[in-house]
Structures are given as C-alpha cells and as structure tokens.
Amino acid sequence: MILPFDLPPPAGYSISPIWDGSHFVLGNEKFQVLEYSENFSGWSDDLTTLHEEAAGDSHPIDLASRLDALNQVKKSIPSKNPVILEIGCSSGYLIRSLVQQFPDAIVIGADVVKDPLYRLAQSLPCVPMLRFDLLQNPLPKQCIDVLVMLNVLEHIEDDVAALHNVYSLLKPGGSLIIEVPAGPYLYDLYDSELCHFRRYSAQELIEKIQSVGLTVKRQSHLGFLLFPAFATIKLLNKWKYLNKNNLRSDNLVVSKLAAKSSRNRLLNLAMKIESTLKLRFNFPFGIRVLITAEKNKGNG
Numbered sequence: 001m002i003l004p005f006d007l008p009p010p011a012g013y014s015i016s017p018i019w020d021g022s023h024f025v026l027g028n029e030k031f032q033v034l035e036y037s038e039n040f041s042g043w044s045d046d047l048t049t050l051h052e053e054a055a056g057d058s059h060p061i062d063l064a065s066r067l068d069a070l071n072q073v074k075k076s077i078p079s080k081n082p083v084i085l086e087i088g089c090s091s092g093y094l095i096r097s098l099v100q101q102f103p104d105a106i107v108i109g110a111d112v113v114k115d116p117l118y119r120l121a122q123s124l125p126c127v128p129m130l131r132f133d134l135l136q137n138p139l140p141k142q143c144i145d146v147l148v149m150l151n152v153l154e155h156i157e158d159d160v161a162a163l164h165n166v167y168s169l170l171k172p173g174g175s176l177i178i179e180v181p182a183g184p185y186l187y188d189l190y191d192s193e194l195c196h197f198r199r200y201s202a203q204e205l206i207e208k209i210q211s212v213g214l215t216v217k218r219q220s221h222l223g224f225l226l227f228p229a230f231a232t233i234k235l236l237n238k239w240k241y242l243n244k245n246n247l248r249s250d251n252l253v254v255s256k257l258a259a260k261s262s263r264n265r266l267l268n269l270a271m272k273i274e275s276t277l278k279l280r281f282n283f284p285f286g287i288r289v290l291i292t293a294e295k296n297k298g299n300g
Contacts, residue, residue, distance in 0.1 A: 068179075
C-alpha cells in the first residue's frame with residue numbers, strides 16, 4: 001500500500017518518510033510509528049491503559065459508539081480510493097473494525113499517546129500509525145476522505161483550533177464523524193480525572209463545527225434511554241465532591257465506574273435496544289453527542 005499523499009519529515013530529518021507497507025522508512029532507518037509531536041495536557045498513556053483494563057473492548061456504550069461510527073463511515077465513504085483517518089485510535093478497538101469492514105480503504109491511525117500507539121502498531125503492522133497533536137497538525141491539506149474522532153475533542157483545550165485543522169485535513173466532500181460527552185452541567189470528578197476540558201451541548205458543538213466551515217449532516221445522541229439515570233448519578237457526584245478536600249487524583253473513580261458499568265446487564269440491554277432504534281430515529285438528548293459533518297465539495 002502506498003500512501004496517496006506525501007508526509008513531511010519529522011523533527012531531525014530532512015527527507016520525507018516512505019511507507020513500505022509495514023514501516024515508515026527514513027533513509028536507512030525504519031519506524032513502526034512516525035512521531036511528530038505530543039501533548040499530554042488532555043490525556044496520557046496511563047489513562048489509555050486504565051480505560052482498557054477497566055472497560056475492555058466490550059463496554060456496552062463503547063460497543064454502541066463504535067457500531068454507530070462504522071455505520072456513519074459506511075454512509076460517508078467515497079467509492080474510489082478512500083482514505084480514513086482515526087484520531088484517538090490507541091485502544092485499537094475501532095480501527096481494527098475499520099480495517100476489516102473497509103478492506104479497499106487506506107486506514108490511518110493517529111494519537112498523541114506513545115506506548116499504547118506502539119503496542120497497537122505491533123499488532124496492526126499493515127496500518128500506518130502517526131503520533132501528533134491535532135493542534136500541531138503535520139499532515140497536508142485535503143488528504144482525508146473520512147475523519148473519525150470519538151471522545152477526543154473534549155481532551156483538547158483549544159477545540160475550535162482543532163476543528164479548523166480537521167477542516168484543513170478533509171478533502172472537498174469529506175466527512176467528519178465525531179462524538180463527545182454531552183451535558184455541560186454534568187461535568188464532575190469523573191470528567192476531571194479523565195482530563196476532559198468540557199462536556200458539550202449539541203448546540204455548542206454544532207456551532208463550533210459550523211464556525212470552521214463544515215456543514216452538519218446528522219445530529220443525534222448516544223445513551224438516550226440511560227440518560228435519566230446517568231444524569232442523576234452525575235449530579236449526585238457533583239454534590240458528593242463539592243468539597244474540594246474530597247477530590248481524589250488516583251483515578252479510582254474512573255476505574256471503578258468503568259468496570260462496574262461494563263458488567264451491567266440492564267445497560268447492555270438498553271444499548272442494544274437503542275442501537276436498533278437509532279437506525280430509524282435521531283435522539284434529542286443522551287450521554288454523548290453524535291455529529292456527522294461534511295466539507296462542501298466546492299471548498300478547497
């Protein structure tokens with residue numbers, strides 16, 4: 001597989017890298033991951049490992065999230081020589097499905113973390129893996145047909161600047177498939193420990209996406225059936241940790257809640273029902289905001 005666009009040289013090199021199908025080649029050197037930049041202000045290697053160990057690849061909400069994203073990619077992908085980029089791929093759960101379901105596409109993975117990305121590159125040697133901060137985007141303009149970002153934007157402090165770079169990356173007619181946590185008023189200790197800068201209302205996300213020039217084609221939510229119970233728990237959490245002296249920084253809240261919810265049978269059933277309903281309906285509220293947006297074909 002040959003990448004359909006040229007990559008710039010990483011720091012310390014004067015020649016452009018070449019993808020040989022399993023490594024990036026720079027002169028006489030080969031690299032599993034091509035590194036450009038990092039940014040640990042909104043995520044870390046440890047949090048990736050924590051999420052994988054606590055929730056694994058079978059958390060009901062994450063399963064529904066990936067299923068929805070795959071359906072949106074299927075609707076958005078061009079028929080000829082498609083290029084799919086997943087930003088925030090390091091868990092590997094979605095990108096494996098992208099490779100399997102779209103064998104004719106060039107699938108590229110990107111993240112800011114390091115160790116998890118290298119582990120993923122070892123298990124998926126046929127997929128080009130890039131390490132960069134979206135705020136310091138190194139990729140050329142108009143090189144991506146479909147860009148997927150699931151639960152990434154909330155980890156980026158300057159989210160509008162990140163969306164401007166997304167716009168730059170997309171080809172005319174290209175699509176952004178994005179998911180973020182919903183409900184600004186529900187921000188609590190769990191969000192803080194996960195290095196979320198914010199939670200979003202659908203309207204806020206739509207306005208920010210439109211402000212960079214993208215057109216929203218589909219708006220919905222994930223976790224519609226679960227939202228009343230979820231919102232109650234989040235508001236109780238905010239009250240419980242109102243006293244800053246009660247705040248903990250050892251990620252216990254994250255690991256315990258993720259592990260407990262992943263085994264909940266009612267949650268599993270609710271997400272299966274919702275996934276079926278989502279094929280016919282767009283939900284007005286929920287745990288996460290889902291948006292599919294498009295760059296107009298006439299835009300450069």
